[in-house]
Amino acid sequence: MKIRMIASYTMALSVAAAPALAEGTLNVLTWEGYADSSFLDQFVEESGCEVNATYVGSNDDFAPKLMGGGGVYDLITPSIDTTALMIDLDLVEPLDPSMIEGWDGIYPKFLALDGIQRDGEYYGMPYSWGAIAFMYLDKAFDEPPTSLDALWSEENSGKISLWDDKSSIYVAARRNGDMNIYNLSDEQIAAARESLIEQKPLVRKYWSTAGELVDLYKAGEVIISNTWAGYQSSLLAAEGIEVTEFIPEEGAEGWMDSWMVVKNTPNRECAYKFLNMQLSEQGQCGVANVNGYSAANAEAARSCMTDEQFEALHQDDPEYLDSLLIWAPLGDRFEAYLNAWNSVKAQ
Structure with a gap:
């Protein structure tokens, strides 16, 4: 069944001619709040990388939008039940964790999930949960x-x-x-x-x-x-x-969203600058303050949250995380x- 599903998506991709991406402008396909101006404006000013955001309402939107000719994207943020599909469809490329500061601060539980890795390589950077x-x-x-x-x-x-x-x-x-x-x-x-x-x-x-x-x-x-x-x-x-x-x-x-780099992006330098920002205190507390979501980088969260916010978002409560039925690839x-x-x- 998966082979048939991938074949149908691939057929859609072959029909849709993809326009060229503009270098220096990141097009991100993401959830509401993940590219909020409250923390994005500083990134644009400091990095020189412009960011255009398109928002989804469901994880079922990612594959059709990537493959249906409606736009071209550099970065996406599917949830953990959808990340494996993005890898299966060959839509995303492996990450280089050595280029991402704060990678070692990510909760080990998230880094251990099968949905963001394949053949010894990571394809997703845990962001929020x-x-x-x-x-x-x-x-x-x-x-x-x-x-x-x-x-x-x-x-x-x-x-x-x-x-x-x-x-x-x-x-x-x-x-x-x-x-x-x-x-x-x-x-x-x-x-x-x-x-x-x-x-x-x-x-x-x-x-x-x-x-x-x-x-x-x-x-x-x-x-x-x-x-x-x-x-x-x-x-x-x-x-x-x-x-x-x-x-x-x-x-x-329970859910966990990860940033993934779309395959063959011409904006890899800006993409990694963006990933570093999103995993830093700026991005982790940015999404926590805008969306009320918990941060994937426990070290960054501890540095930028008040004790009250850290506790309210269950950042210090592994049992809460374990009590949730974390989405899994289907x-x-x-x-x-x-x-x-x-x-x-x-x-």
């Missing part, structure tokens, strides 16, 4: 929800939202009691799909960006959802809207998960 937690509007609940059942409850009908991402299959599987969520059988995927179809009439909207979910809460259209932990809740708090994040009794996924099962989620949306 966190949980796919759940969130509810405080004033809408007399009793705080503790289970995923709240997202299937008729009482919350029309005010539920889930991320428009194949990870919704993971959510439904856990609710069904299937905890091996990255290696589900065909029957378990089908059961998760049926649970999501059952839930769909209760869903106000599947959210695709941080801003979209925030707007749904602000308008009072959604009272419970999953969330990129630390990010949307902080944006809502800034608007005076009280929400609470929680880890349900069925558990929560391998040959990727297409089965994605097709199941697309089938739910097509109902």
Whole structure:
């Protein structure tokens, strides 16, 4: 199945003629907040490298955008369940860790993950991490929800939202009691799909960006959802809207995003300057302050965070990291998960 999937992506690449990249201008395909002006402007001024950012709403966006002719990129930041696919598709090139200051400060747990390495070489530089937690509007609940059942409850009908991402299959599987969520059988995927179809009439909207979910809460259209932990809740708090994040009794996924260099970039010098910045105090506390995410370089985080922020982001709490179901490459099962989620949306 993986061979067929790679072949279809390769066919798309052969059809799309790629325009030439401008030297000295980095084009990055990334998540909201990862190229924020609060820390990017200093980099541009000091390095002389311009940066253009295009944002994704799902990990499923990376391959189509890289191969569909919609633009050419130097750097990308897929999550750990998608990095191996980028390597399989020959879209990214090996990194030279000796050129990246702070590499030795990265949590060993992240450097040990299979998804960012192949044949003794690293293809991804761990950058940030966190949980796919759940969130509810405080004033809408007399009793705080503790289970995923709240997202299937008729009482919350029309005010539920889930991320428009194949990870919704993971959510439904856990609710069904299937905890091996990255290696589900065909029957378990089908059961998760049926649970999501059952839930769909209760869903106000599947959210695709941080801003979209925030707007749904602000308008009072959604009272419970999953969330990129630390990010949307902080944006809502800034608007005076009280929400609470929680880890349900069925558990929560964990994610880790890595910077990867797109194969044959003509901007390798600027790319490595950018990687060094992102792994330094400037980039690590930059993303922590903008998105509320945890930093992959523990040494940089310790240097630039207050004690309160360091503790709040679980930088000193390995047990929290171990408690999360860290996303894993789906391998040959990727297409089965994605097709199941697309089938739910097509109902």
